[in-house]
Amino acid sequence: MNLGLSLIDFSTHVRYNGFMTSIRIEPDPISKITQMGDVTLYEPAGDQPLAEKARVATGRGEHYQSRSLAECISHVSTPTGKKPILKTMLTTACERNCYYCPFRAGRAKMQRMTISPDDLARAFMALQQGGAVDGLFLSSGIIKGSVPTQDKLIDATEIIRLKHGYRGYIHLKIMPGVEADQLYRAMQLADRISVNLEAPNQQRLDLLAPKKDFDRELLAMLRMAEQIRRDHPQERLARTVTQFVVGAVGDTDLELLSMTNGLHRHLGLTRAYFSAFSPVIQTPLENVAPTDGIREHRLYQSSFLLRDYGWEVEDLPFNDDGSLPTNIDPKRAWAEKHLRENPVDVMTAERADLLRVPNIGPKGADAILKARGQGKIRELADLRKIGIAAPETAAPYMLIGGKRPPVQEKLF
Numbered sequence: 001m002n003l004g005l006s007l008i009d010f011s012t013h014v015r016y017n018g019f020m021t022s023i024r025i026e027p028d029p030i031s032k033i034t035q036m037g038d039v040t041l042y043e044p045a046g047d048q049p050l051a052e053k054a055r056v057a058t059g060r061g062e063h064y065q066s067r068s069l070a071e072c073i074s075h076v077s078t079p080t081g082k083k084p085i086l087k088t089m090l091t092t093a094c095e096r097n098c099y100y101c102p103f104r105a106g107r108a109k110m111q112r113m114t115i116s117p118d119d120l121a122r123a124f125m126a127l128q129q130g131g132a133v134d135g136l137f138l139s140s141g142i143i144k145g146s147v148p149t150q151d152k153l154i155d156a157t158e159i160i161r162l163k164h165g166y167r168g169y170i171h172l173k174i175m176p177g178v179e180a181d182q183l184y185r186a187m188q189l190a191d192r193i194s195v196n197l198e199a200p201n202q203q204r205l206d207l208l209a210p211k212k213d214f215d216r217e218l219l220a221m222l223r224m225a226e227q228i229r230r231d232h233p234q235e236r237l238a239r240t241v242t243q244f245v246v247g248a249v250g251d252t253d254l255e256l257l258s259m260t261n262g263l264h265r266h267l268g269l270t271r272a273y274f275s276a277f278s279p280v281i282q283t284p285l286e287n288v289a290p291t292d293g294i295r296e297h298r299l300y301q302s303s304f305l306l307r308d309y310g311w312e313v314e315d316l317p318f319n320d321d322g323s324l325p326t327n328i329d330p331k332r333a334w335a336e337k338h339l340r341e342n343p344v345d346v347m348t349a350e351r352a353d354l355l356r357v358p359n360i361g362p363k364g365a366d367a368i369l370k371a372r373g374q375g376k377i378r379e380l381a382d383l384r385k386i387g388i389a390a391p392e393t394a395a396p397y398m399l400i401g402g403k404r405p406p407v408q409e410k411l412f
Contacts, residue, residue, distance in 0.1 A: 032113055033072055047079070084134055085133060093112040201214060242273070254318050254323075256272075
């Protein structure tokens with residue numbers, strides 16, 4: 001079977017006994033990583049995925065030429081602060097044929113590179129000790145099945161943690177359908193693990209990645225991770241995230257957010273990433289139009305309302321076709337419909353009602369509750385003093401002490 005696993009040619013020509021011959025030179029580990037380039041550009045690793053994607057690649061999946069190590073490093077927001085993270089893979093070869101993926105089997109335009117777990121660990125530690133990085137996002141193509149591939153990912157992480165004593169941030173990818181003990185070990189070693197569902201259900205997944213089983217290979221990993229956390233409550237175990245490919249196969253915002261909400265509430269999901277589809281040449285979806293980035297942005301806004309603001313899926317302002325409006329953020333759309341005529345009084349409202357007002361988040365709601373008990377809120381300027389950004393934009397949806405707050409008209 002031809003899987004298109006050609007390697008980048010590191011060779012030189014020398015003359016021996018009057019004849020020219022080619023000698024293959026194995027690149028050093030950091031050179032291998034550099035040659036891979038920004039292979040994980042579309043795989044967010046931290047808490048601000050849109051910022052990570054600000055450096056947009058052109059010609060996604062083309063031959064990698066004149067790469068620099070800087071392309072492999074992203075400045076990622078983590079639970080312990082912003083860090084330069086090495087984002088890389090153990091191999092860009094893959095036996096799966098996901099229709100949207102630049103690494104799919106048989107795709108000639110993808111040059112393949114493989115690095116051993118030990119070499120990856122040595123390269124990472126050299127970069128970390130040199131101050132170039134302080135964290136790792138590690139993924140891989142699948143070769144000889146998910147279980148052997150996951151073993152290599154775990155091997156690399158164990159070397160970094162146990163042999164080299166690194167205690168910093170590691171985000172580790174989980175391959176589809178791995179074994180329970182592998183998942184448990186990965187959760188012991190990493191700070192965060194990714195189990196990418198890619199689609200909200202099997203019907204959509206069949207059009208994206210027909211060789212993957214949505215329930216048994218993907219969703220089951222998230223269920224298993226939550227059970228592992230429940231079985232080992234005293235251990236510090238990695239949190240789980242997932243990612244969806246948005247817009248390639250007719251998926252709706254309602255489908256994506258319904259699945260996301262269930263994962264947050266029942267399977268302990270830390271967050272969902274939404275990756276706006278970008279077509280890759282030499283794939284079955286190369287002629288599908290790219291997804292507008294504003295849709296991705298609205299999905300993130302809505303998912304935060306579900307996760308952090310206590311909203312229900314039914315509260316979101318879906319259109320009849322299951323899409324979200326793109327011309328207005330979902331919270332303001334809800335407020336326009338419900339709060340214009342029935343504004344929230346910030347002096348008496350419960351926290352949950354304060355969170356319905358545009359520009360008031362969890363920290364802002366807590367600040368209001370504290371300040372009003374001290375008699376410190378009388379006008380919009382007082383809200384600004386306690387950390388509510390641009391309170392005048394929230395003014396149409398609120399009262400202060402039973403009265404609509406006056407808003408100074410803009411002169412220009």
